[in-house]
Amino acid sequence: MAALIDAIDVKRKMYFEFENAPFLCLDFEISTPTARGGQTLVRLKMRNLLTRAVFDKTFKAGEKFKVPDLETVEASYLYSDTDGSYFLDQTTFETISLSADKLGDALGFLLEGVIVQLDKFNGNPIGIQLPQQVELKVQYTEPGVRGNTASGAVTKSAKLETGIEIQVPFFVKEGESIKVNTETREFAGRA
Template identity: 40%
Template sequence: MYSTTDFKRGLKIELDGTPYEIVEFQHFKPGKGGAMVRTKLRNILNGRVVDNTFRSGEKVGRPDLEQRDMQYLYQEGTDLVFMDMVTYEQLHLKADFCGGKERYLKEAQQVSVLLYNGEPIDIEIPLSLILAVIETEEVAKGDTVNNITKPAKLETGIVIQVPAFVKVGDKVKVNTENDEYLGRE
């Protein structure tokens, strides 16, 4: 069990048999009564964000979550296939559970898979990845003075905006949370 004094961003709690992740929290004391904690919680199973207020000192459950290091193998229809690095057991996860993170997966990439009550529910990828540019437009000479960007297709199939000087074959660093170009490697 967790108490409201344990709350922090990213903490995973369980309410009414559903796992949530704390996105935001704020302690406050109204004019009358005891202190309270106002939170924004993300449902780990479906991604919805809900607001909830707890009384100070209130207890919440600890979800049965487990993280395992796995290797992404391939996509089979709408399923993503992973292999447990310890037991070599293969695991199928629906791509729509990943919330867009599957767009950054490359074959043989190591990821952390989140299991709830033994069932896979989410994957954890790094905040930034280095990916190769496989397709982009050439920019006219002299058109690099302005701060212009152009679309570039990366090796995983995702398209992001990159500066004009980036060309096919370059490796770029990408923020996986907002598909933003971070630099060239």
């Protein structure tokens, strides 16, 4: 029998299973009633790991959730085609395929050979966790013009080798490698 978690014990960044799907708790709020006999309620902001949907739901404190059968393995990105993206499990050396809807916008940060954490639910791949930062080369950006800071805009748009566009400081040049924060999609420094 799977272990059970009480709703009141669910905390931020904790995984739990609800309606046969794995969820990640993003935030929680406990409301205790002031009247006698009132029930303690737990409001969870949660992400469905299969659909990536985020929503709020309120539960009674005593409701129970199963601990999901989640496994995270190291995998390296190989390539993408019209059928999906392919990763190589670093332990078993098996090739794992993920469809575009399971990757979301993560594809914009993937280069061949990048190591990611691949999540599996009940043995099936459901998504990836990117590293905090990735190194990407600037494919195109306007040259920085000296004195172009009067408007307060000290950044410019840059297209990176994977096709995504981010704002970079005006001193960044075409062909330069930069670090990009994968969570915020922001410039994190020179590589």
